[in-house]
Amino acid sequence: MNIINILIVSPMFKELQPLIEKGHIQKNFRFLPEEGMTSEDLDWADALVCFNLKSNVDYSQVKWVHSLGAGVDRFLYGKSWNENVLLTRTVCSFGQRIAEYCLSYILKDLQFHDQFHVAQHQKNWHPVTPKLLRNQKVMIYGTGEIGQQSAKMFSALGVEVYGVSLSGKNKDYFKEVMTVESHFPRLSEMDYIINTLPLTEQTANIFTEKIFDRLSNAGFINVGRGATVDEGALLDALNQKHVRFAVLDVFSQEPLPKENSLWEHPNVHITPHISAVTTPDEGVACFIETLKNIDESKQLGNKVDVEKGY
Template identity: 40%
Template sequence: MNEVKNILLAGRLKEEVAEWLEGKRMGFEFRLREYKEVTVGDIGWADVYIAFYPPKGVSLAGVKWVHALGAGVDFFIFRQDWPKETLLTRTKGDFGNRIGEYCVARALAVTQNLVELWEAQWRHEWYRKEAGLLRGSQVAIVGTGEVGRGIAAKFKALGCPVEGISISGKAVKPFDRVFGRDEIAEPLKKAEWIVLAVPLTEESYMMFNESLLENCRGAYLINIARGEVVDEDALVEALDSGRLWGAALDVFVEEPLPAESPLWEMPNVLISPHIAAITSAEEAGESFLACLAELQKGQRPKLAVDSEKGY
């Protein structure tokens, strides 16, 4: 890719990323659109498309390069007709640390009874209940990539033994042990905290279904991966039955979560609106320029996505 001049930005963060890139004075031309406003003419004009999601009703075929603003790229390639000649790159940020803190914050909140204490405060009630101890409790993290490793490091810093689950089962720090996907039942049976940090692929789609959740023995589930990794009906049943004693959910099959979802009313569920790690304009811009520099040297960017694998 010899020259990149025309940049098409769509959706959330488009103004901020354009402003950040414009400040680098590299001669870029910009078009800013909402997803539904992108036209065939825009696609034909663009050297690169930068966004969290594909445009609505317009194919990306013909665009040489798409740069995803998030760490996850499933919105572009999972069960999508992705043009193989198009390069797909992703944004790299401090997602592991941010999401790790998100997960530990939820674990500490429920261990320390913060929700119950807050509710008692509003009732003017002197509520006393012994807090649990996070230290020493067993953690299982599904996904041992950059985000999974960041989560593991935060739990280990608090004295938790942490096991990982990945496709290969290959040992990787800081996990105490890593199991292959076909061995997943073993760590789930002893886990007190289960964290989902796996990319959405055909292999992970609805992975946590009724059959898999039957292995849980009163664990607390934290999902910061994708909603489609979990069968939400099976999740509700597992929460009702006690196989899961609670859940912190940042992602859902349908977002925003529909008002009629039973998850809203469950007292053992903490809901957040997909905010565990929010991309900044600087992270997006720096990742894009790093990829551009490698392309101009004739190299495949380190942040390039394998569309066959899905990550």
Template identity: 45%
Template sequence: MNIRRILVTGRLYAELAALLPDKRPDKAFRFVAEEELTDDDFVWADAYVGFRPAGPFSLANLRWVHSLGAGVDAFLWKREWKKDVLLTRTVGSFGEQIAEYCLSYLLRDAQCHDVYAWYQEQRQWKPLAPKRLGEQRIVIYGTGEIGRRIAETLRLFGVSPIGVSRSGRDTPPFSAVYRHEEAGEALAC
């Protein structure tokens, strides 16, 4: 595959512009903010790099699409994919970092940090009983590498994580997995 014209967009397009052009004189790059993408950009490009399809996204002239994120769902959702267009994604160890990120928000909520901050601003003291994570119903959308890592981390806190995926296939370490169409059941208390 001979890729020559690469269209780069997404929230990191400016940072990537500073890193890439001088490194590959055999490639032409176009760095464009998502909101500024035009049909002409997609006519020009034979490769697209971004977190999701943006602007007047079109596969007509593309031969390669690269997702800067860990997943490609945004590119495939409700779209007929051309078999001659290569779709790739960024790989790396996102699971641990994202699991810690999610855990920080769950603990913040369980320990009532926002409520206590509000009471503090009001100069009031009203003790609240924190919630234990193991007593919460926690549903994770996506049972791939990242979702599994989040579930593994939460199990350390006594959580029985529930997963939602396209297939609904049982996947350790989830206590149950529902298909997207059954998500309401997964969320029911």
């Protein structure tokens, strides 16, 4: 594949430009914000590097599209994709960032941070013994790179980690990996549920009462995609105590509308899609490595299977 002209479209294009230019890459580049991109720019480009374009872009005009994020549902979900166009994604510290994000909220729960914070303001000395990680069971939906990194961290701390994937194929760091169809009997045993699933035709709205009603006062953490969760079913599960608390970093609509009832639920913790961010340094490093591998006709570890959607 001969890549000569590369179009970089991103809100952080000014941060990306000096980092890319420092690499002295013998290509032609254009750095633009989304609102500055024109059809002429797309006609010029062999490759498009972007994150989350809001406009309706015809990606078939280029040879290669590189996502500055880990997820590629914005390119594939509910859309047709020209298989002649290569699609790659950013692979960097997402797995570690998400694992640490999830660990922080689980430790917060086990150490009774909220309870002690309330007691402090009430000047109430009421000892409660924190729980141990090694006595917990966690089920992670999605056993790819991000889910596996989380499983690695939790299992190293003594947590019993189970996985759910479309294939049910065993993976390192999981005690057992099950399919979506076979995992239901184990749900009532779980202390925490972590969703790292991408958004595909198979995972859209996968978290409904069918899953939530089988939980027994578990914590739910969503760092995958918002559209994998039925928000109404989640709220019902919270009110019925099937779910003890929910930590939500992703939503079907972002920013989350102010009128959404999730904002005010006492057992919901909301963060603004920050569990795994692409830093300019990491984004550029992955892009340059991918470009180098394309130029040298090497195997691409971050190539997206457009049929699977990830």
